[in-house]
Amino acid sequence: MNASAIEVCAVTKDFAALRAVDGVDLAVDAGELFGLIGHNGAGKSTLFRMMLGLIAPSAGEIRVLGQSVHGDGFRDVRRKVGYLPENVVFYDNLTGIETLRFFARMKGADETECSGLLERVGLAAAAGRPVGQYSKGMRQRLGFAQALLGKPALLFLDEPTTGLDPEAIHEFYQAVQNLRAEGVTIILSSHILSEIQERVSRLAILRSGRLQATGSVHELREKMDLPLSMVLLLAEGAPLADIQRDLVAAGAEALQSDDTELKFSCARKSKMSVLAAVAALRETVRDVHVREPSLEDVYLGYTA
Template sequence: MTAVMQEAGAPFGAAPPSGDAIVTEGLTKRFRGGQVAVDALDLAVPRGSVFGFLGPNGSGKTTTIRMLLGLVAPTAGEYAVLGLPQAEALPKVGALVEGPAFYPYLSGTANLMRFDAADPYAVRGTVRRRVEEALERVGLSAAAGKRYRNYSLGMRQRLAIAAALLGPRELLILDEPTNGLDPQGTREVRALVKEIAADGTTVFVSSHLLAEVEQMCTHAAIMRAGRLVAQGTIASLNGGLVTRIRVETPDEPGAARVLGSLGLAEVRIEGGQVLAELGGHAPEQINAALVGEGVAVRGLAVVRPSLEDVFVGLTGEGFDVDG
């Protein structure tokens, strides 16, 4: 099980820049109590992706992130971040781990300066500018001089994201970045993640909110009780499940007949609605056909399978069941 290399002194970094930003092979963490937090995890996070790391609370997401950041030693398995030895990879990684943590008696600016000082690669001469830019980016400029103690929960979360953006990053690891944020803040974080990803930075976001990940991620992995349930592009994860069309109409039999004549499968009527598998049909043509046949259409929607459906389909249980 333990795949430890013998040539420990061999130089790493053979991975080309185009390789995966995060790779794990059989990564396992068993805590002293015997509890297995992460069980033989094989993860591959492509560079440039926005990768959603999903799972209910207690499914091993944070432990995995702690291992990737070198805070917790794996019991078995291997991992690589940016294809570099840890000391060289971490300065290029911005991280938000299990909520914000700062010095309550320092201001936002002083806190960021403190963490910048801990990074051996950070350039001292540019720290003022970088701190200002990071605060600006998360919308905290006005509160920069305020003590952290007096920050609201949302401001604390923003400051933690600012800390992750202090330097030029190739990988951003965000553990539950929208925790404690109001809907407005959540939208801002989502926009920020998209903006960062647009610059080519790989973003690894953990979340227990499936809908949130679906909205901003290109790839996802789903964890359950320490094990990987599935991973891939959002499209491929959804691929196993079909997209349906839903027609709201007072004339259910008429609509069902039209859908059937168009060749749609699995047509069924559900109290004021007609559902069918969309297949390769264009929704607008279906609409035109319905109207052409004199069927009154009150509403028409394409129902895409959500990650929640994927999760339920794979595990046979609801997503909010704690591991």
């Protein structure tokens, strides 16, 4: 599991005067579900396209599955890689199954896989309909089925849940987890941070072409040392002033309260002492909610 599926070494990409990617070093281990996040224009797509070998870096080197994505071995690498571009639109006049067979032939994959893949993404009933009649969500499913052709060892998913409803997003990530269980390495980009934070093993934050941070969500939270927030639901007649005094003594900050709730934040290093103070409040508190900083908070911390 320790072999690198993707190695990006000191990669830079210039478009005329614009430096889209600036000295990025990145390694994705085999079997990982890796997230790439960044705002529009941060260089995500350029990095994706370089990793796929669609464009060459201006400087640096990229190896995918142990091989260069350019040069003689490029066909070999591409047969082992699946790619779902953002917002892909297929050919309106071809049916779902014809579209899939076309890409299977292009990829040199087994065409008998196609029906099974359509079933896997829930499009079996629409297989014979022209793609022009598909909804956006159906096209995205077809794109996902396409990415799975040839049983790839590595999947690139660019904003894969755009246009999907919540139920479909849930199903999609379930399928992604199943693939990961099969040993497939997956790298996905998303701007919906809350969506990927529960799901990725590690992630990288890109800003203006530079890599700001790499690690698990947990590691990034620790590194940023962002405060946690807590909410206490107070019992009727709870002595608010006493409670506030005890919590501030334990390290709580930025307290806000009304009759039924007390909101505050605390630094990570005071988390345990504050929780001990909360526990000591006993029946004056009905419930307590602890919220870890979200990926949004971490992301904003890095890109601010």
